[in-house]
Structure formats: C-alpha cells, structure tokens
Amino acid sequence: MNYQNRKRLILQTVEQKGSVDVQELAQLLQTSEMTVRRDLTQLSAAGLLYRTRGGAMKVSLATDDFRFANKTAVNAERKDHICQLAAQQIQEGDVIFMDCGSTVFRLCQFIRNKRITVVTNSLPVVAELLSSDVSVNLAGGEVDKERQAIHGLMVEEHLARYRANKAFIGVDGISLKNGLSAHSEKEASTATTMAAHADSVYLLCDSSKLERDKYFQFAPLSLFDVLITDQEASNEIVESYRKAGIMLIN
Structure with missing residues (x-):
C-alpha cells in the first residue's frame, strides 16, 4: 500500500476513533510498525494529527491537553x-x-x-x-x-x-x-x-x-x-x- 492510501486510512481511523495506537494501525494497514511510526511523524509534522506515545490522536482533542472530558x-x-x-x-x-x-x-x-x-x-x-x-x-x-x-x-x-x-x-x-x-x-x-x-x-x-x-x-x-x-x-x-x-x- 502506498503512502497516500496509508495516509487516507490513518486519518480516517483517527477521525473516527479519536485516538489510535501503532499496533492497531500496523494491523489495519498490513505494514510494519516502523512504517506506521514514520507515517505518523510525517502527518504530525503536517499538522494533520497529534503524535502520542505509542500512537496518535485527533488534533482537536490534543489542543486542550487531552482533557478527561475528551x-x-x-x-x-x-x-x-x-x-x-x-x-x-x-x-x-x-x-x-x-x-x-x-x-x-x-x-x-x-x-x-x-x-x-x-x-x-x-x-x-x-x-x-x-x-x-x-x-x-x-x-x-x-x-x-x-x-x-x-x-x-x-x-x-x-x-x-x-x-x-x-x-x-x-x-x-x-x-x-x-x-x-x-x-x-x-x-x-x-x-x-x-x-x-x-x-x-x-x-x-x-x-x-x-x-x-x-x-x-x-x-x-x-x-x-x-x-x-x-x-x-x-x-x-x-x-x-x-x-x-x-x-x-x-
């Protein structure tokens, strides 16, 4: 699966779930965790998601310190x-x-x-x-x-x-x-x-x-x-x- 398709699926999953971890994405994309981490780093740098320890979350949730309500x-x-x-x-x-x-x-x-x-x-x-x-x-x-x-x-x-x-x-x-x-x-x-x-x-x-x-x-x-x-x-x-x-x- 190329980067553009992985990007689309990653952002779609993060949008639906709010947060997701690397293992889950690797299984979804049928790729290595190393590839997922690299993709998340690129997407985070572009401001499309927020990188967390072990995964990522929606930017809208992260902008307020990921409050308990979120x-x-x-x-x-x-x-x-x-x-x-x-x-x-x-x-x-x-x-x-x-x-x-x-x-x-x-x-x-x-x-x-x-x-x-x-x-x-x-x-x-x-x-x-x-x-x-x-x-x-x-x-x-x-x-x-x-x-x-x-x-x-x-x-x-x-x-x-x-x-x-x-x-x-x-x-x-x-x-x-x-x-x-x-x-x-x-x-x-x-x-x-x-x-x-x-x-x-x-x-x-x-x-x-x-x-x-x-x-x-x-x-x-x-x-x-x-x-x-x-x-x-x-x-x-x-x-x-x-x-x-x-x-x-x-």
Whole structure:
C-alpha cells in the first residue's frame, strides 16, 4: 500500500476513533510498525494529527491537553455498551469501588437511580453522582489536575478501610501474555488497592485495548474476576480469552 492510501486510512481511523495506537494501525494497514511510526511523524509534522506515545490522536482533542472530558468521548458507544452490562451486575445496597478510568466514569449514567454506595478517587464520578440516589465516598489525597483524580498513599490507605462488594476498574492495555498494563503507576496502584479490598473485580475494557501492552505492566490477569468488553472484540480474541479461563461478558 502506498503512502497516500496509508495516509487516507490513518486519518480516517483517527477521525473516527479519536485516538489510535501503532499496533492497531500496523494491523489495519498490513505494514510494519516502523512504517506506521514514520507515517505518523510525517502527518504530525503536517499538522494533520497529534503524535502520542505509542500512537496518535485527533488534533482537536490534543489542543486542550487531552482533557478527561475528551478522553471519555473516545469510543463512547463502546464504553456505554460495556457500562450497561456492568450496571446489570450491581444490586441495591451494594458498596462498589470505581476508579478514575474514562470507561468506568460512563457507568455513572446507568447507576444514578440505584441505592448503593460508591467509593472512588475520581472527581468527575463524584460530580456526576452528587444529585443522584447514590451515596458517594471520595478518597482524599493529592489531586491530579490532568486526570481529575486523587492518587497517592493517602488514597490507598483510605480505600483499605473499606470492603466493597464489587470493584470496577479500567485498564490501558491487556494481553494474555503480559497481563494488565497502564500509562501511569499512580493509576495502577489505585486499581490494585481496590481489587484487593473487593469481593468481585470487574475489568471494564473496550476492545481496542485487548492484546495491547502499554508502558507499565502492573498486574497478572488474576487481578480481576470478570472482563467486560464490547461487541467489536474479534471472535478469535474472545475465544482465546475464554479458553484461558477468563470470564468474559460482551
């Protein structure tokens, strides 16, 4: 495939998804990751997209430091499908953990009328649920302005004081070979703390993150009990995860 055709497909994919990684583009274009990186560098230099670590995103999302609101809008339909399935797992009276992931945030709209308690480190989750039937418990500590979340030792100590029926956590990448990975050690530590103090752990992960390894590998697949993803996940990947003993809902 020549450069012009690759350029057209890359820009079309970035426009549709908001952000995309090198591995995904290499598979789509049936070319090497080295070629994709070179193409992304050229397109970035031309101002047609914004280069990120491991991929690219729409310029319109990047111009405002990729705010949390923008991130939640990426793959919104997939995330809403995942969260509808996740909400079905929550019973009246449950105590649940919710981390600061953009997918987990979209769970709020489906639990507003449930009489449950949410323990979270996410400021957007708190803001979204304040006027709902949900009782909200915010873990205290240092505020990460970019992520609009609270991280650090104080958060972990706060979470450890509670026992949740269920924890809902996000992830930046998951693979059968290397387990769970994230862009940030801070987010990873919050997720592992929540998992350690919950009866059941649900991993909310859109299909674009399946079989993707990110910067920081932080936990084995045994960290979670159920993986909830969307219907865009390939049958081959779904079957391989189930054969590996993972309970998967999509």
